Amino acid sequence: MTTDSHPKRAVGLLSGGLDSTLATMMLLEQGVEVLGLNFSTGFCLTDHRRAVNKEKDPKRLRNEALRCGSDLKVPVEIVDICNKEYLGILTKPKYGYGSAANPCVDCRSFMFTHARHYMDEVGASFVFSGEVLGQRPMSQHLNSLRIVESESGLNGRLLRPLSAQLLDPTIPENEGWVDRKKLGRISGRSRNGQMELAERYGLSDFPQPAGGCCYLTDQSFATRFRDFLKFQSPDYEPQYEDFLLLKVGRHFRTPIGAKAIVGRDASENGFLERFQENHWVFKVDGFAGPLTLSPDAHDEERAALVAGIAARYSDGKEETEVKVHYGWQGQFDKCLSVTPSSPNVTQAWLLQ
Amino acid sequence: MKTKTSLDVLGKLCPIPIIKLAERMKVMEPGDTVTLLADDPLIVVDLPAWCDGHGQELVRLEKTGDHYVGLVRKTA
Numbered sequence: 001m002t003t004d005s006h007p008k009r010a011v012g013l014l015s016g017g018l019d020s021t022l023a024t025m026m027l028l029e030q031g032v033e034v035l036g037l038n039f040s041t042g043f044c045l046t047d048h049r050r051a052v053n054k055e056k057d058p059k060r061l062r063n064e065a066l067r068c069g070s071d072l073k074v075p076v077e078i079v080d081i082c083n084k085e086y087l088g089i090l091t092k093p094k095y096g097y098g099s100a101a102n103p104c105v106d107c108r109s110f111m112f113t114h115a116r117h118y119m120d121e122v123g124a125s126f127v128f129s130g131e132v133l134g135q136r137p138m139s140q141h142l143n144s145l146r147i148v149e150s151e152s153g154l155n156g157r158l159l160r161p162l163s164a165q166l167l168d169p170t171i172p173e174n175e176g177w178v179d180r181k182k183l184g185r186i187s188g189r190s191r192n193g194q195m196e197l198a199e200r201y202g203l204s205d206f207p208q209p210a211g212g213c214c215y216l217t218d219q220s221f222a223t224r225f226r227d228f229l230k231f232q233s234p235d236y237e238p239q240y241e242d243f244l245l246l247k248v249g250r251h252f253r254t255p256i257g258a259k260a261i262v263g264r265d266a267s268e269n270g271f272l273e274r275f276q277e278n279h280w281v282f283k284v285d286g287f288a289g290p291l292t293l294s295p296d297a298h299d300e301e302r303a304a305l306v307a308g309i310a311a312r313y314s315d316g317k318e319e320t321e322v323k324v325h326y327g328w329q330g331q332f333d334k335c336l337s338v339t340p341s342s343p344n345v346t347q348a349w350l351l352q
Numbered sequence: 353m354k355t356k357t358s359l360d361v362l363g364k365l366c367p368i369p370i371i372k373l374a375e376r377m378k379v380m381e382p383g384d385t386v387t388l389l390a391d392d393p394l395i396v397v398d399l400p401a402w403c404d405g406h407g408q409e410l411v412r413l414e415k416t417g418d419h420y421v422g423l424v425r426k427t428a
Binding site for chain 1: 366370396405
């Protein structure tokens, strides 16, 4: 906290979901000036839907944090944190993963550390979030909330307005900058307390709770994520593009280690096209089929297995043998005759 | 003297155009304007919302050919 900070100014982590919106409204009601902070991790489901253009209605893909800022007249700063440091947390989290590839405690600590720096930069006195005690299994039980507060260096300056009366009093409460008695005592996974508050505030336009919007909590993504890490050399530093690719298409790992990625529809094929530069690309001769990529089909044995998968998802899947052209960076300077893989085989190799 | 600048974020998907705009606005003076060129259709919902939340003036936002042109004036 800087010497010229304002006691009634706070930085709020704002996703635009119901909880962070309510937390913001509770503090605005107490006369606190709120500056919103929203983190772009690169793993947001909505951002991904935008990227592959699967949703045509702009309102359904709006940035909810910006929408919330607009509704409440709160400026929202979006911070892109998908950098080397963040990717390092994803691959080697100090506090481990949740049920999928979600290192929620480390991720939250990282975000709140950023928020602390921003708090100092804008002369705010504390940080708040819409977290609810006991709502999420990994990141919102009491011990996790304490770890995140400690790891971020926000000791005493991290307020969770929705559950505040169930938690230890924070500096803004002790100093009287906010009235603890007007804060919430919501806990658990039930949304009843939030719905009551929403009704009290006359809130009707907010995204329906969907259990998070992060790819890292998706089991299918997690399978691909773990497979990716397993096949990298220990000194390789993953890039964001590596993880971006894990979100799209069907992914296969053959018994000899060759990887294949097959687009599922036109939008995914379009998305995969941008990765041709550093992949082997496969195309079935004379039959329509999806774009098929492989990062490691560098010998004929591997290429033949990937070609078989490409053939399996082409219109030539019933043929006894098809020709498949392939090459590095989509040059198609090589050709193999293969039998399309059987559905049982591709199912066994599918990463899901 | 008020300055007019432009910001080309063609090919960038939201929220990147908004992040770039916010960075630019920080170094502008009140009354200065920036013309934003973007082709992510989501700019039609995100740009007005950002301006509204930040109290900045969205002078106009229109589609020109295959992209969008937004004019934003810094108010404070």
